Amino acid sequence: MGSSKILYRAEPADQRLVEPLDMMTLIYQRRSGITHMVGEPVPQMLAAMGDDAVDAAILAKRLAKTFDLGGAADAVAVLSERLEELAELGLVERITDA
Amino acid sequence: MHEFRVQVGPAAFRIGSAWREPLAQMAELYRDYPQPEFTDFSVRLEPTGLLRRWLRPSVAICGDYMLPDAAPLPLAQGLLAAEMAMNLQMALGWRRHLLLHASAVERDGRVLVMTGQSGSGKSTLSALLGSRGWRFMGDEFVLLDPVSGDAVPFPRLISLKNSAIAAMQAVKPDGHFGPLLAGTPKGDIRHLVPPGDAIARMGQGGAPALLLFPRFGYPGEVREVAPGETFMRLTQASTNYVALGEAGFTTLTRFVRSVPSRAIDYQSGEEAVALVEQLWERLA
């Protein structure tokens, strides 16, 4: 492979408190003390990531086992963006390939 | 420096003042409240400058917790300055409970919480219900216990503004009212001492059973508010949600899961009381 790939790994599940409500899920991040109000597909992404380092393509495949993601290419692109958003917030960490 | 101490719910305040008059007014209005020996917060009313002690006296609020950029008040509104200062100490410094900017009344051990911006009517509505058989618990802050989830009383002087003053005087002609403070930054203000049972039972909380978002001045209507929206609004109505960290999160999520929430619009006190009684009957 040519370019280095970024993988993402979620924080350990015991580092957050998750409370699903009606139209959003609340995630309290213990490390930062910040409460995030998140919509789909964030809780599903975090659950599907488990403790593994994944990229958007891998994540899309996992989610597609349980959910209908619509168009495949779109899904990977949007999930990429979501992963970056979560990385900015510290809910997942970026792991760059050496 | 003159001094006055007062216990309100779980918090004890010490108020110092360069002038006697505001404290004399406070002592008179708070005469039935406990006077604590040890205090949680200190507040001082000080002149804004050397001459301002005597010439067009101007009160600066100082205390354990302060906000810079605060505008000073004339001495005639010293009582208001002291009340604002006490609010500020609670808002910035109280950690033992989750604080919501809300009013509350209690009946049969269960608590009605009303929240909204200034002017929404939560303060006046709590005063009105307090004179209609409900026990008044507070009009400025509702304190939620992080362990039990109970709402704890914080019954300060009820702050009535503008048209609410005459409205409450009509409802409670023999009420213990403070002086009329005209032309304050928030308009005309008059304080009302809470009813005797509110003061006597300031140590007794209750389980929150209904949350209302009141809105005065609109045709009568009731709307359901979903837990997600309620949670979001309450984080903005809380002065210490973030500071409490995990305790704040668990306390507030427990609250929104267990307490039904409605927005009510009304155009008169009577209409509001009727809506409250209906909703309480059905939901609490």
Add this chain to the structure above:
Amino acid sequence: MMSGEIPDNDDAMQMPTRRRALMLGAAGVAAVVSVRPALAQTAGSVLNCEIPVPGPHGAGMNIDATGNLVAPDTPGSFTATGQRFSGEEVKRALSGQTLPGTTYEQSQAYVNYIRRLQAGQSGFTCFASLQMPR
């Protein structure tokens, strides 16, 4: 299937149940809103605050249209005398009204100055308290 048995819905031989659609969200639209401290908003409702334009750090300077402090002889800039505006007045100016005692352009410049205030500068806390939603 043996007679008398209730059909097993999880029978692997059956067609898989339809998966529900997962909303992935739109590109460019955030899926997360983080709770910011709201203390200042509540405290702002219990305390009247003021913002001087400019604050002491800008005494003697003018304000340009984008709200920066500039030398008094800068063309197109606006004089400012340290006039104090209340939190209420600034809140209204943020939604389009003009600050009292100012022209439209002057008010825009002042508002931009206020938007640029940083922690530690006079008026910042008051301004920050106005920024909390509702």
